[in-house]
Amino acid sequence: EAGVVQxxxxxxxxxxxxxxxxxxPISGHNTLYWYLQNLxxxxxxLIRYENEEAVDDSQLPKxxxxxxxxxxxxxxxxxxxxxxxxxxxxxxxxAPIGGGDNEQFFGPGTRLTVL
Amino acid sequence: GENVExxxxxxxxQEGDSAVIxxxxxxxxxxxxxWYKQELGKRPQLIIDIRSNVGEKKDQRIAVTxxxxxxxxxxxxxxxxxxxxxxxxxxxxxxxxxLIWGAGTKLIIKP
Numbered sequence: 610e611a612g613v614v615q616x617x618x619x620x621x622x623x624x625x626x627x628x629x630x631x632x633x634p635i636s637g638h639n640t641l642y643w644y645l646q647n648l649x650x651x652x653x654x655l656i657r658y659e660n661e662e663a664v665d666d667s668q669l670p671k672x673x674x675x676x677x678x679x680x681x682x683x684x685x686x687x688x689x690x691x692x693x694x695x696x697x698x699x700x701x702x703x704a705p706i707g708g709g710d711n712e713q714f715f716g717p718g719t720r721l722t723v724l
Numbered sequence: 725g726e727n728v729e730x731x732x733x734x735x736x737x738q739e740g741d742s743a744v745i746x747x748x749x750x751x752x753x754x755x756x757x758x759w760y761k762q763e764l765g766k767r768p769q770l771i772i773d774i775r776s777n778v779g780e781k782k783d784q785r786i787a788v789t790x791x792x793x794x795x796x797x798x799x800x801x802x803x804x805x806x807x808x809x810x811x812x813x814x815x816x817x818x819x820x821x822x823l824i825w826g827a828g829t830k831l832i833i834k835p
Binding site for chain 1: 730756767768773817823827
């Protein structure tokens, strides 16, 4: 079984530029998460999807961040414009069904560096 | 707000000894407490979890204990091996089904 796929693995951009990350969850997983992980810290939830519906986006900085999961499978996370403080690893995770009490399967992450 | 505190931030133990990592949480309604292991440059992976209807769970060299009254839970690794070196994260599920993560413990196994 293929795991969660993310691309790109690494991205270096200049501040004020846009950037997009892509995630393909494990087949059949209805729940998809986007996390931000700063060095030496735990993952911080940005947004959680149940199928195509964003059920928790309270932590997403909506002035510059957006996300979509149009067909309830793949998802994209966008930052526009990027700021220096956005440098971090962006992790995507998926789970079979909704709720927080299920194992989350993480992708390898996208390491973003904003110069 | 809701938070999970994790201690220590770094733990160095001799190979073969035991390691204990402790977490406290703030929401008494939390019912699910997973532990994830993240090796350097890799993704977090679930190693063990516990639900609030049990006080302890074991899986080979790994065990987790939960004290709901005190709102804390701990990870115990016995007979540590070099491959146990990693960052370990605890987490707690809150009422909105969100996982709140601890800041992580870097476990170093000394040969």
